[in-house]
Amino acid sequence: MDRVKEDFLSLRKSYEHIPNGQTISVSMGELTRMFFCTPRNAKLLIAKMQANEWLTFVPGRGRGNFSQLTFSLDFNTAFLSEVKVLISEGKMENLSDLANTYDKTGVMKNAIVSLIQSHFGYHFEKKEDVQFECLRFPIFRSITTLDPAYAFFEFDSHIISQVFNTLVHFDAETNCFQPMLAHDWECTEDGLVWTFHIYKGIRFHDGRALTAQDIKHSFERLKSSPHRWLASSINEIEIITSTAVQFKMKTKNHLFLKYLSLPQMSILPYSDNESMSPLPIGTGPFRIAQFNKQKIYLEVNDHYFRPRPHFDRIEIIRLNQYWQPVDFQLEKIFFNHDEGIPYRNDHWEEMDLISEGCLVLTFNFRKKSIASTIHFRKSMSILIDRIRLVQELGGPRVSAADGFTRKHPPHPIHRTDDSKRPMRVEQLLLLSGYKGEQIIVTTFERHAQDANWIQAEAKMHGIDLEIRIVDLADLQMEETILETDCILYEAVFPFGEVSKFQDFLYENSFLRLHLDQSDLVFIEKKIDQLIIEPDKDIRENLVREIEKHMHDQCLVLFLVHKKIAATHHPSLRGVHLKRNGWIDFKELWIHPQKSF
Template identity: 35%
Template sequence: MQSGTVERYLDLYHQFAGETSIGTPVEVSLEDLADVLFCTTRNVKLVLRKMEEEGLIAWQPGRGRGNRSRLIFQSDRDTMLLDLARVMAQRGDYKLAFELIHKHGKGSQVKERFTEWLDHHFGYRAEMGEGKGLVDTLRMPVQLPIITLDPGDIYYAFDAHIVRQVFDRLVEMDAATGQIVPSLAHAWECSQDATVWQFHLRKGVHFHNGYPLTAEDVRFTLERLRVDKAHNWLMRSVVKIEAPDPRTIRIELAKPNRIFDQFMSSSTASILPRDAVLKEGEAFWRSPIGTGPFMITEWNEDRLMLAANPSYFSGRAHLDGVVIAFMPPEHGVSSIKCWEKLLIDHSVQVTKPEAEWDSVETLSQGCTLMTWNMGRLGPQQSPLFRKAMDLLIDRRRMIEDLGEDRKYPARGLRPDAHTPYRTIRFDRNEADLLLRAAGYEGKPITMYAGTSHRTDAEWIQARCAEHGIPVNVQILTSYKLQRDTSEADCVLYSIVLDQDDVCEIESYEQHGSFLKEHLQPEFREWAKLQIDLALAAKSTDERRIVLGQIEERLREESYVLFLVHRKNNAAFQPGLKGVTVSPLGWIDFKDVWVQTGSGVVM
């Protein structure tokens, strides 16, 4: 049955069926039907004939002047709607499926039934591919749109995660050991004063279009980062980038940077194919190519499709493909966190209850926080008011009330060994005293927050109301939130630190970072000097102390309210192996595989 015919049936049912039961005639005219279907009466007759042939309706044309025709609906609307929504989802049209249900499914259980079906649609499946062989595919639902896949402009963790699937960097940070390990570069060294760095590229690496990686691609990528990119901070103090031969890249710095190799492991330093970027211009970014473990085969408003790179230099991915479905948040899909349980092998019968599934839980390296916009006039200009706001928020109660992935109260950007035992000061009485000392007279404050932080924002709004502080909460999409926060007194969001030092510096220096843009110029200049000292530090401990002074001042002067640390979870059947959660909070695709046999008994 063609989907176009079913959609027209649903349009007619919506307009004429009303409370009429299946099989009951409804009087209509061809002109009435033409108005609903937006076509001529001649085309209406063709549509009706098609519907009759497929058993959807019975049509009794009127005979003679004044005699109206009769239309008899013979198929259940909900069944037809659910079947069509499933067909749309299977071909990747998730947004259209939800729009269809929203239009025709009011007052029914179709949306709930469709969402339940989606929970089984997503996850791991071994399916027959076009070449008749089995294809291992992982389908993931997300409510986060991809803002950009240009490494130089990425801001959100989800974008950075996808960039890491498509592109590679010169070196990588091993999350387990905290050490820098080879990637596109097999070796590297720096001068004694850490002002000259040299990287040596491995042989045999190719971009997805088949062209070999050369030092010119690296030079082009890094030079591009220096010019008008949100992450040009990564090239701070770089004075010269040279490619003395096809396999060597040499970088000179004006100031010492003893963790420049860590800088090169950042997602923003992902290496681009020079010739393809220059040739295709903006078109390149609609389907970018890199050297990474996965290649983009389709990217639209409904989904992103990735296929394994068969010649990946670090070993082919076990999965053949990944499909990421962009679920419309306005339809309230229950699977916003579904990726935590999506690693289900649908090709085998479930023999163990969910409670016995394997799981991975990690503490997200970052926090949820609120930054005050010091470039805008308002109560936040008073340090007493900012301190009062800090004291009136009970982080532990916030975690107890809201639950979900909120784990511990936050004192700073990242959790440490003491985080589970630390108590963050909360004092309602002192908060009220500070509000009076600040001369606060009840002026409303405007808080911006993304869609994923709605409940956090509304909880803070309620606590502030208890102290006579009206908060106007504005919930914005990620795209709108990133573009302009000049009218906000504060912004509530989360920071994810993929790599400790580099991502912390990024928060202070990236163009568009709420933390940077909201701080006073004097503070930003002081922070920049602290970062220079940290980069020149000869030991990790010294560097951490220097960077920690920036965070300490943010906390002491209450420019930032650190709120909670969150956890990442992934629950999956025991047969699925290689499941890890990256520091960005997402499942690493490359090493996921399925154990099809019973395994070896030890």
């Protein structure tokens, strides 16, 4: 917002009780104090406001004489006009600042919410007899990175999969690998040499042709990233031709193809400049038109080598939780990913799936606080009654957890008898040496309700938990991870068996940075065995051994399994929840015969 608009809102707010057309007397001293400027600049500001026809101003003649001020624009109209500008530009953070400054009591909240919701949903316009279609929807989390080599959170990875492509695609439904950038591949009998053949004619969003050099560059780049574990078994990458690349392995890796299908293994264009472009370039179905911490706009890649997406533009805008209304008119939204307050409408289609993973509480062994002692960890495990947590909070929580993934069929969870719980917790706290120290638990808004429930339970046993709600981006910083005692987050495993151990290997993950070095060595040895093991059942057993070690030692607390839900208008088709809880934007389309 420019200075003139800002000062007019301040001025009109001060005289909000004065109707349009009524003349009042003001002194230049009042205006300079209100605008925090010199008399000369105050006169310039008033002149610009008058030029915009927001007011009329007749200056007083001579020293000490009052000027005459008449407003032509009331505060509410001026305020909502600026609200519309910020919404249209996707500047929702600025909108929150505007509301906090000029609407402290929340009187205008419903009017603002109405404008916000009308901005979202399906929008189209005709351009030379061609219908341009756009879908806008809100999210309540930040996008922390679009660099595949640094992606950790699921939504980041999902957006990356819409912008970039990998060499191969793993279909979780059929358990088969499918061609993506590579149309064919082969491996030597000893499993130490892999050769991939790339489609000709694939181009990046900037028009550059994809070559084997780009493949080599992308993998070499991974070796110096937090995801270096993905390239650790590669000894050498050799360019055979412009459309053929060969990987020579240090050791056999039976999960190499699954590695290659991860979003973190997406292919970027080769560049002499090591830093990524502000708007990353891929070969995927959408290109990035705009991106900042408040929004991301995706535009269709008309030269995509596979079927073109139906929507021309996808606009994803971050909303502050403050703007989540209880009574949202869903007819204007079209798609809702159930992140915060769930939206429900009897006429909408709804789908859900149980998340592949669970809510966990980590303990920071690096901090060497009382929270990392075995007896304190066990006391926390006992005082948190997972079954009651699910029953009392409900919502997306579907069952108590005793491991990362939900067992099929579900089996009974060990539960301490309620009558014995207080005494057992007290005994463990005594052994831990806990003397009322404050324990910091850091989490995200999505898990605030769980954190507050745990805090209340701990308080009944004399444990002082401080809950810190932070942005996703804050927990990408190592210092933030290491200064907290515990982190409450949802470990999600959308890519099968590889997902189940990647949190132990990604260098900036909460789990890895909080674990004791001896436990990390034990887990890494198991993973090393797992990677070279050809038998899937044996690999699953190794994963269970890791999980059992974590469970028995209370290295983390497995809490609850949650479901993910999405609701959408019946006219929106192609909506299928992926295992990461998001939808594939390129499959979405609007059925014209369904009423909006």
